[in-house]
Amino acid sequence: MAHLALYRTYRPQDFNGVVGQKHIVQTIQNQINHDLLAHAYVFTGPRGTGKTSIARIAAKAINCEALTEDGNPCACCESCQAVVGGNHPDVIELDGASNNGVDDIRDIRERAKYSTSLSPYKVYIIDEVHMLSTGAFNALLKTLEEPPAHVIFMLATTEVHKVPETILSRVQRFDLKQIATTEMSAHLEKILTELDVSFEAGVPDLVAQLAAGGLRDALSMLDQAIAYKNGQLTLQDVHDLNGSVAEAALVDLMTAINAGDYATIAQSTRGLLAAGKLPARIIDGLLGMLRDVLKIQKIGGKHAQDLDQLLPSNQVINHIRGLNKLGADLKIATDGELMLEVGLLELAFGPEEAADVRLPGPVAPVGEPAANYEEELSRLKVQIEQLEAQVRALCEAPRTPPQPVVEAEVYATSAEETMDAPVEEEVSLEVVNPGTLKIEDVLSEATLKDKTALQSKIEATSPFSKLENKEVVMLLKDADIAAASPVGCVLVYDYETTVQKILTVESRAKAHQLLADMQGRSYGFLALPKAFWLSQRESYVNQSKQGMDPILEQYSQESVVEATCSQEEKKEIPFYQEIADLYGDVVEVEE
Numbered sequence: 001m002a003h004l005a006l007y008r009t010y011r012p013q014d015f016n017g018v019v020g021q022k023h024i025v026q027t028i029q030n031q032i033n034h035d036l037l038a039h040a041y042v043f044t045g046p047r048g049t050g051k052t053s054i055a056r057i058a059a060k061a062i063n064c065e066a067l068t069e070d071g072n073p074c075a076c077c078e079s080c081q082a083v084v085g086g087n088h089p090d091v092i093e094l095d096g097a098s099n100n101g102v103d104d105i106r107d108i109r110e111r112a113k114y115s116t117s118l119s120p121y122k123v124y125i126i127d128e129v130h131m132l133s134t135g136a137f138n139a140l141l142k143t144l145e146e147p148p149a150h151v152i153f154m155l156a157t158t159e160v161h162k163v164p165e166t167i168l169s170r171v172q173r174f175d176l177k178q179i180a181t182t183e184m185s186a187h188l189e190k191i192l193t194e195l196d197v198s199f200e201a202g203v204p205d206l207v208a209q210l211a212a213g214g215l216r217d218a219l220s221m222l223d224q225a226i227a228y229k230n231g232q233l234t235l236q237d238v239h240d241l242n243g244s245v246a247e248a249a250l251v252d253l254m255t256a257i258n259a260g261d262y263a264t265i266a267q268s269t270r271g272l273l274a275a276g277k278l279p280a281r282i283i284d285g286l287l288g289m290l291r292d293v294l295k296i297q298k299i300g301g302k303h304a305q306d307l308d309q310l311l312p313s314n315q316v317i318n319h320i321r322g323l324n325k326l327g328a329d330l331k332i333a334t335d336g337e338l339m340l341e342v343g344l345l346e347l348a349f350g351p352e353e354a355a356d357v358r359l360p361g362p363v364a365p366v367g368e369p370a371a372n373y374e375e376e377l378s379r380l381k382v383q384i385e386q387l388e389a390q391v392r393a394l395c396e397a398p399r400t401p402p403q404p405v406v407e408a409e410v411y412a413t414s415a416e417e418t419m420d421a422p423v424e425e426e427v428s429l430e431v432v433n434p435g436t437l438k439i440e441d442v443l444s445e446a447t448l449k450d451k452t453a454l455q456s457k458i459e460a461t462s463p464f465s466k467l468e469n470k471e472v473v474m475l476l477k478d479a480d481i482a483a484a485s486p487v488g489c490v491l492v493y494d495y496e497t498t499v500q501k502i503l504t505v506e507s508r509a510k511a512h513q514l515l516a517d518m519q520g521r522s523y524g525f526l527a528l529p530k531a532f533w534l535s536q537r538e539s540y541v542n543q544s545k546q547g548m549d550p551i552l553e554q555y556s557q558e559s560v561v562e563a564t565c566s567q568e569e570k571k572e573i574p575f576y577q578e579i580a581d582l583y584g585d586v587v588e589v590e591e
């Protein structure tokens with residue numbers, strides 16, 4: 001089924017189509033109309049807020065042969081059509097992540113000297129510009145110091161603090177804001193109406209909220225929802241797809257926490273986890289809800305379930321603090337689900353709450369169970385400590401200290417062979433052999449094209465086409481695709497616990513199969529926690545700028561959480577381990 005992702009279909013083609021960012025759009029339009037263009041611009045802001053879209057529209061408008069009366073590109077002239085077709089000889093788009101070398105920028109400098117072939121201006125759009133190496137920045141700086149009159153640079157970045165001051169002082173900077181929920185919601189509603197999709201009231205609002213200011217994320221979410229639902233789109237559909245938790249379930253959970261109802265807390269938590277919700281999403285959901293409650297209490301309004309009446313403000317604030325801390329703890333916890341349960345119990349039975357005699361709501365449970373909570377709590381705590389000690393031991397054992405050259409130790413994933421058999425209950429172990437794919441292998445061949453292609457394939461994959469794959473599809477959707485090459489990709493997660501989830505033997509095999517199905521060939525992946533990825537990316541840039549072929553630390557692609565392994569699988573693994581140890585490099589990623 002041919003399907004063009006919504007965020008591409010609805011990519012704004014002129015300034016009027018840009019959602020939010022009015023101040024920026026107006027300024028640029030004025031500059032174009034009054035011929036006051038700068039030689040270089042930097043657009044910075046969170047992902048999905050329209051940085052490259054605005055840069056592309058501006059590039060189009062600057063070279064348009066027949067600007068419309070309201071200062072928009074005409075969309076019809078040769079130049080406009082060439083930009084839309086991606087083959088304008090004078091509008092050059094580069095990805096700072098893959099063209100980050102000094103040679104790439106020197107090449108631009110050389111070519112910038114020549115005059116344009118079709119239009120008055122040569123426009124260079126460099127996305128992710130913060131990824132340039134120091135050498136490349138220096139080369140860019142030289143061009144910016146003496147820019148040819150017909151050259152304009154449009155730089156885009158999510159991390160402007162990584163762009164050298166010397167560059168920033170020579171460019172005009174635009175800070176894009178997160179798109180306001182109301183504005184985004186109105187836009188989404190318009191799209192749904194245009195597509196003739198019926199939806200339950202509140203769906204656009206919910207999607208906008210979940211996307212947290214990023215329009216691209218919002219449209220992807222809508223995309224998935226539409227792809228898998230034929231009838232009316234409901235709030236529950238959106239929650240199911242997003243892995244987020246419906247408000248009703250959150251209200252139940254919060255009410256139980258407030259009431260100190262241990263049984264319900266444990267039951268709701270386990271129910272949500274069993275339904276495939278990730279611990280981090282549950283915490284996000286609770287935090288979002290409490291934020292709303294606090295807002296209602298401070299600014300006014302009414303909470304549908306009267307939580308504003310039930311929870312005093314100081315307690316809402318305490319809960320927010322507790323949940324924030326729990327979120328941080330989760331990032332380093334080995335067993336996220338256990339940590340979540342313990343954390344929520346602590347929230348319910350914390351000393352502050354116990355002391356708060358004015359606590360409204362249902363009476364806390366009486367009598368003998370109280371001793372049991374205490375017992376349960378300390379039992380769980382001991383269990384966590386044990387698990388953490390195990391992890392420390394594992395970490396300290398073979399793969400530390402992290403050294404740059406540890407090729408033999410490196411266990412990365414390889415999509416060795418595409419499995420022919422469909423993944424049912426049984427998981428073939430062939431695909432989960434520790435392989436030889438390394439972060440630097442992916443980075444050295446990474447292209448923006450591979451990344452966006454993979455992104456849209458993942459976006460177009462419904463988590464519901466095969467129920468047993470649902471969680472893994474969600475995990476893939478949850479990943480930030482940091483880089484993709486023809487042979488494999490780097491998937492980045494905020495939480496280490498999430499990384500561990502996709503790296504269990506079973507999930508990894510399913511993920512490989514799903515990626516192979518999407519790509520039509522076997523395709524490797526590396527799952528990394530965000531902090532690890534950022535440090536290695538930096539190391540990659542630093543090493544390349546010194547002219548080295550970068551060698552990076554690797555993150556073990558074998559989960560320490562083997563809970564999902566069946567007994568047979570556990571028996572099998574050492575055997576494959578041995579094979580891998582023996583043959584190591586023979587297990588290559590195949591194109």
Ligand SMILES: [Zn+2]
Pocket residue numbers: 063064065066067073074075076077078079080081
């Ligand atoms: Zn035009």
